[in-house]
Amino acid sequence: MSNTTKGKPSKKTTIINQCKINDFNAMMKEAGEAMDRVLARRKKDLENWGNDEQEEFYAIFGSKGARLVHVNMPIKGVENIVEIKALDVMKDCIRRLCEIKKKLTTDSYINLIYDPDNPEAPTNSKIPRDPNLPDTFCAYVNPEQQDNYKVNIGINFTGRINAKNMRACGEVMGESSRVSTLCHEISHFKKKFVDSSLGGMGTVDYDVDGHRREPTEEDKWTLIEHQSGAMKLIDKGSENVFDNSYNIEKYFEIIV
Numbered sequence: 001m002s003n004t005t006k007g008k009p010s011k012k013t014t015i016i017n018q019c020k021i022n023d024f025n026a027m028m029k030e031a032g033e034a035m036d037r038v039l040a041r042r043k044k045d046l047e048n049w050g051n052d053e054q055e056e057f058y059a060i061f062g063s064k065g066a067r068l069v070h071v072n073m074p075i076k077g078v079e080n081i082v083e084i085k086a087l088d089v090m091k092d093c094i095r096r097l098c099e100i101k102k103k104l105t106t107d108s109y110i111n112l113i114y115d116p117d118n119p120e121a122p123t124n125s126k127i128p129r130d131p132n133l134p135d136t137f138c139a140y141v142n143p144e145q146q147d148n149y150k151v152n153i154g155i156n157f158t159g160r161i162n163a164k165n166m167r168a169c170g171e172v173m174g175e176s177s178r179v180s181t182l183c184h185e186i187s188h189f190k191k192k193f194v195d196s197s198l199g200g201m202g203t204v205d206y207d208v209d210g211h212r213r214e215p216t217e218e219d220k221w222t223l224i225e226h227q228s229g230a231m232k233l234i235d236k237g238s239e240n241v242f243d244n245s246y247n248i249e250k251y252f253e254i255i256v
């Protein structure tokens with residue numbers, strides 16, 4: 001019997017091209033292809049929906065698939081809360097992520113890589129920086145963009161500073177990986193005004209206490225704090241896990 005839900009790290013999948021940040025397009029192509037595989041696996045998991053898949057879903061979200069979740073499906077911008085089973089919320093999530101992913105091209109990823117420790121590094125982006133932009137970040141989107149999807153990529157996407165104060169290479173797949181980051185970001189895109197079945201999920205980044213944080217509010221939380229907020233929602237069995245991008249990305253931390 002094959003284990004379809006829990007991908008195991010294999011040397012083959014983790015070592016390819018991880019550090020090739022000198023070729024931005026190659027890095028994004030690799031991440032994009034891995035993302036397609038992760039999304040395909042998750043789509044299959046939710047269709048198979050055997051015991052293993054159900055248990056894994058519960059462990060990740062703290063909610064069972066049959067749980068009714070309140071979801072906003074706005075009609076022409078007017079709030080419209082409907083009840084949808086958690087399983088269907090995630091099936092819908094994958095449909096949306098796949099639709100958007102299909103529309104992404106090399107030009108959709110904006111290279112804003114800058115290493116403040118190496119200001120002259122040839123891998124630093126040549127694009128003039130917005131002075132409000134922090135030097136180091138992982139990735140961000142403007143959730144309002146609805147057709148021309150763009151994902152802005154920062155240096156932490158290539159790898160974060162580790163405990164030894166070295167910038168280590170990021171993983172393509174797995175925990176806090178390039179794939180889970182892209183899934184996180186794409187989930188932020190808002191549902192479309194004309195037809196809310198189209199567009200992203202419109203997730204937001206919940207704060208350290210697991211409270212909803214509007215995208216307009218200042219994000220003063222670190223990654224660890226956001227992750228801690230996500231854990232609190234899981235522990236509480238909150239349905240808001242399906243509205244928090246830090247929880248959504250956990251479903252896409254597999255290695256396939």
Ligand SMILES: [Zn+2]
Pocket residue numbers: 184185188204205245
């Ligand atoms: Zn986010």
